Amino acid sequence: MEPQDLTKVVLLACGSFNPITNMHLRMFELARDYLEDTGQYIVVRGIISAVGDGYKKKGLIEACHRVDMARLATDTSDWIKVDAWESQQPDWVETAKVMRHHYKELMTAEQNNDYVDTAKKRRIEATKHAFEDPSSYHTRRDNGPQLKLLCGADVLESFGVPNLWKHEDIAEIVGRYGLVCITRNGCDAHKFIHQSEVLWKHRKNIHVVREWVTNEISATHVRRALCRGQTVRYLLPDPVVSYIREHGLYSAESEQKNADVVLAPLQRHTGPSSS
Numbered sequence: 533m534e535p536q537d538l539t540k541v542v543l544l545a546c547g548s549f550n551p552i553t554n555m556h557l558r559m560f561e562l563a564r565d566y567l568e569d570t571g572q573y574i575v576v577r578g579i580i581s582a583v584g585d586g587y588k589k590k591g592l593i594e595a596c597h598r599v600d601m602a603r604l605a606t607d608t609s610d611w612i613k614v615d616a617w618e619s620q621q622p623d624w625v626e627t628a629k630v631m632r633h634h635y636k637e638l639m640t641a642e643q644n645n646d647y648v649d650t651a652k653k654r655r656i657e658a659t660k661h662a663f664e665d666p667s668s669y670h671t672r673r674d675n676g677p678q679l680k681l682l683c684g685a686d687v688l689e690s691f692g693v694p695n696l697w698k699h700e701d702i703a704e705i706v707g708r709y710g711l712v713c714i715t716r717n718g719c720d721a722h723k724f725i726h727q728s729e730v731l732w733k734h735r736k737n738i739h740v741v742r743e744w745v746t747n748e749i750s751a752t753h754v755r756r757a758l759c760r761g762q763t764v765r766y767l768l769p770d771p772v773v774s775y776i777r778e779h780g781l782y783s784a785e786s787e788q789k790n791a792d793v794v795l796a797p798l799q800r801h802t803g804p805s806s807s
C-alpha cells in the first residue's frame with residue numbers, strides 16, 4: 533500500500549492517570565506498532581485525556597496535578613500529547629462524549645488543512661454532521677483520520693459492570709470509532725469479546741494487542757508505595773517522580789478522597805433520571 537493510502541489513526545486514552553506511569557506510555561507505543569504492522573494504518577497522534585475530578589474515584593488527586601504530570605511524562609515524545617479539555621469540565625463526562633469532542637476537533641483540523649481540496653472538505657463537513665446524529669453509527673467514512681479509544685483489558689471488561697456504561701455508549705465507541713485494547717494480567721479480552729453481543733458484532737473494529745513483556749505496573753501500586761515511603765523510581769518517568777516529591781502528592785490522607793462517594797458513572801446511571 534502506498535503511504536497516501538494508509539488510514540490515519542489518532543489514539544485516545546482516557547483514564548485517571550493518578551499518576552501517569554511508564555505502562556501508560558508503553559500502551560501507546562505497543563498500539564502504534566501493532567496498527568502499523570497491519571500495513572493498513574499510520575498512527576499520527578496519541579492523546580492522553582485525564583478524567584475530571586467529578587469522576588469521584590477513591591484517591592483521585594486534583595486534575596491539575598495529574599495533567600501536569602502527564603505533560604512532564606510526554607515531554608520526550610514527538611507524537612503523544614496531553615489534552616486538558618476533559619479534565620476541565622465541571623462534571624464527569626462519559627467517554628463516548630469525550631470521543632465525540634475529539635473527533636470533531638480532528639475533523640475541523642483536517643478541514644482547515646490547506647492541502648485538502650474543496651470536494652474533500654465537503655465530504656468532511658458531511659461526516660462531521662453525520663457524527664453529531666447519534667442514530668448514524670455506521671456512517672461511511674472517507675479515507676480521513678480515524679479516532680480509536682486506547683485502553684487496557686480491564687477497561688474493556690468494565691463494560692460488563694452493571695450501571696457503569698450505557699449500552700448505547702459502548703455501541704458508539706466500538707461501532708463508530710473503534711478500540712485498541714492492550715492485554716493485562718488477570719483479564720481475558722478475547723473471551724470477553726466472545727461473550728458480549730455488541731463487542732462480537734463489532735469485533736473487526738476491536739484490536740487486541742498482546743503485551744508479551746507482561747508488566748504489572750499500576751497507578752494503585754505506585755500510590756501504595758508512595759504512601760509507605762517506598763521508591764517508585766523507574767516505574768514512572770523521573771520528572772514525574774520529582775514532581776510528586778516537590779508537591780508532596782499521595783499520602784494516606786489523599787487515598788481517603790472520595791472514600792464515601794459513589795463513582796460518578798454509577799450515580800448517573802442508577803440515579804432517578806437515568807434511562
Ligand SMILES: Nc1ncnc2c1ncn2[C@@H]1O[C@H](COP(=O)(O)OP(=O)(O)OP(=O)(O)O)[C@@H](O)[C@H]1O
Pocket residue numbers: 545546547548549550553555556559682683684685686687714715716747748749750751752753
Ligand atoms: N499495566 C497495564 N497494562 C495494560 N493497560 C494498562 C496498564 N496500566 C494501565 N493501563 C490502562 O491505562 C488506562 C488508564 O488507566 P488508569 O489511569 O486507571 O491506570 P491504572 O494503572 O489502571 O490505575 P489504577 O490502579 O488507579 O486503576 C486504562 O485503559 C488502563 O487499562
Ligand SMILES: NC(=O)c1ccc[n+]([C@@H]2O[C@H](COP(=O)(O)O)[C@@H](O)[C@H]2O)c1
Pocket residue numbers: 546547548549582583587589625626627628687696697698701797
Ligand atoms: N460510561 C462511561 O463512559 C464510563 C464508565 C466508567 C469509566 N469510564 C472512563 O474510563 C476511564 C477509566 O478510568 P479508571 O480505570 O482509572 O477508573 C475513565 O476515563 C472514565 O471516565 C467511562
Ligand SMILES: [Zn+2]
Pocket residue numbers: 686
Ligand atoms: Zn485503572
